Amino acid sequence: MRLTLHTFLTLDGVMQAPGGPDEDRDGGFSHGGWSFPYGDQDFGEAISGWFDQASAFLLGRKTYQIFSGYWPQVTDPGDPIASKLNALPKYVASTTLTSVDWHNSALVGGDLAAEAAKLKEQPGNELQVHGSGGLAQTLIEHDLIDEYRLLYFPVHLGSGKKLFRDGAKAAALRLIGATTTGSGVIIATYQPAGPVQYGSYELPDES
Numbered sequence: 001m002r003l004t005l006h007t008f009l010t011l012d013g014v015m016q017a018p019g020g021p022d023e024d025r026d027g028g029f030s031h032g033g034w035s036f037p038y039g040d041q042d043f044g045e046a047i048s049g050w051f052d053q054a055s056a057f058l059l060g061r062k063t064y065q066i067f068s069g070y071w072p073q074v075t076d077p078g079d080p081i082a083s084k085l086n087a088l089p090k091y092v093a094s095t096t097l098t099s100v101d102w103h104n105s106a107l108v109g110g111d112l113a114a115e116a117a118k119l120k121e122q123p124g125n126e127l128q129v130h131g132s133g134g135l136a137q138t139l140i141e142h143d144l145i146d147e148y149r150l151l152y153f154p155v156h157l158g159s160g161k162k163l164f165r166d167g168a169k170a171a172a173l174r175l176i177g178a179t180t181t182g183s184g185v186i187i188a189t190y191q192p193a194g195p196v197q198y199g200s201y202e203l204p205d206e207s
Contacts, residue, residue, distance in 0.1 A: 001055055001120050001127040002146040005136055006047075007163055008035050009152050014160035015133055018153075023066060024161075031157045038153055042181035048080040050149060054088060055124030058108070058116060060132030061094040067130075068102040091119060093135045113142040120144070133161050140168060148173060148190040170196045 008018040017023035017032035024032065059067065067085060074082035090105040093112050100107055108115045116139060119127055129136060129145075139145050140163075150163075173190035180186050 001122055001124040003058070003116065003120050003127045003129065003139065003144055004050075004053075004147045004149060005129045005139065005145050006050060006149045007131060007136065007151070009150055009163060010034065010155050010157050010160075011152060012156040012158065013162040013164065014157045015131070015163050016160035018131075019066070024062060026161070027159070029160050031160065034155050034157065035151075035153055038181070038183040038185050040181055040183045042179075043151075043183065043185055046151075046179070046181070046187050050128070051081050051084045053126045054084050054128045056089040056091065056119070056122070056127050057085065058091045058093065058119060058127055058129050058132075058135070060135035061092065061097055063131040063135075064090070064092045064094070064100070064102075064105075068100075068105075072102060091115075093132070093138075112138050113144065116142075116144050133163065136163060137165050137168070140164070143171075143192065145192065147176075150188050150190065152186040152188065154184040172196045 007015050009015050014031075016029050017025070018035035019033065020036075021032040071082050071085045074086075077083055086103060088104065090100075090102060091108045092100050092105055093108050093115075095109060097107060108119075112135070116127075129139065136145075172193040172195060174193035175188060176191055177189040178186065
């Protein structure tokens with residue numbers, strides 16, 4: 001399976017608590033719910049299209065708990081997101097949970113990078129990661145992400161958890177597609193492109 005990462009980001013790179021005020025208040029974060037005003041039809045169609053490609057999900061603990069508190073209650077078989085999340089395998093990266101009750105869920109412990117690599121070897125289309133900041137940073141560190149699907153919202157917050165943490169190793173990405181929703185969300189899709197290439201705009205010394 002290809003491992004794809006789907007993340008909501010502000011223009012200053014914050015990914016914390018996009019969906020509601022109480023989603024994640026770590027660090028005294030007071031801006032929860034910042035993505036909500038931009039959820040138009042274009043946005044919904046893009047998200048639904050991605051879920052169509054899913055064969056399994058790999059989720060961090062917090063994202064799993066948020067999802068499992070909501071999506072099992074959505075029982076409409078025609079819902080493109082609920083139908084996938086409720087039916088497909090869900091692997092939960094956690095060192096604190098002792099059990100997971102949502103249908104077709106399993107805990108992933110130990111060496112997370114090694115376990116994620118094993119999951120990628122299983123047959124299927126996409127192993128999707130949604131949100132899950134800490135998990136995403138581990139996957140980035142070990143070069144396990146095959147495609148980044150980043151949704152940039154037209155807000156900046158000045159504080160909050162970020163996808164690319166300080167000290168993350170440098171790497172280049174290649175843009176393979178971009179669209180903009182009617183509400184101003186830029187949806188950009190990237191693939192890894194090896195090490196960062198460096199150069200200079202300075203004029204050569206002709207003396």
